[in-house]
Every structure is written in structure tokens, then in C-alpha cells.
Amino acid sequence: MLTQTFTETLSVIRCATCGVAFGITSDFERRRRNDHEGFCCPSGHSNVFSGKSESEKLKDQLREKDESLAYSLSRINNLHTQITEKNHQIRAHKAAKTKILNRVKNGVCPCCNRTFADLQNHFKTVHPELLTEK
Secondary structure: OOOOOOOOOEEEEEOOOOOOEEEEEHHHHHHHHHHOOOEEOOOOOEEOOOOOOHHHHHHHHHHHHHHHHHHHHHHHHHHHHHHHHHHHHHHHHHHHHHHHHHHHHOOEOOOOOOEOOOHHHHHHHHOHHHOOOO
16 A cells, blocks of 8 residues: 655645646645646646736735825825915015005105105095095
């Protein structure tokens, strides 16, 4: 009588064609699940693990996270650019306002650029439409 000692664990699977149950080592199963190469049952039928392996699923999840992160970073950069542009516009408007106020304080009419000792009286007589509240 022949005996054989086997110290590995076998995973029992069934042939997709004939349904016969047979055992494969966990290392062989892992390699076939990762490389999707075919293997045969004891009756000679071809089998293949066509579904995604755990590592492929994790890689897909990581790729999705990377794409999401790249989109978020792009969005943040766009918002930062918009904020910077708005800050420049605000500074430009503030500078223009300050320039006009300084000219008015010095008696220069902002409408006709003439200098007047009594600018308030000039506005009342020549530019009354600017003094009315809207």
C-alpha cells in the first residue's frame, strides 16, 4: 500500500463545466486569482478565475481616491486663483476710491477735474444730480 504525507492546505473548488470537486493549494489559487490564467480540473476542463482579485479591487479603490484627490486639489487651486483675483480687484477699487477722495479733499471736482475753493457750492450749482440720494 502506498501512502503520501501532505502538509499543505487545499482549497476545494468545483469545475465550472462538469462540477467535479478538486483541491488546489492556496498558493496556486492566489496566483490564478491574480493572473487570471486558466487551469484544468482532473477531467481536463479549462477553468479560470475571471473576477477581480482583492489586490485589483484595492488598486481600483486607490485609483478612484487618487482621482478624487486630484479633482479636489484642482478645485482648491481654482478657488485660490479666484480669491487672489478678487483681492487684487478689491485693492484696485480701494486705491481708486482713495485717489478720488484725496482729490476731492484738495478741492478738485471728480466730474470736470477743475479746482474750486468752495467745492460744495460747485456741486450744488453744477452737479446737483450727484447730491440726491438714490
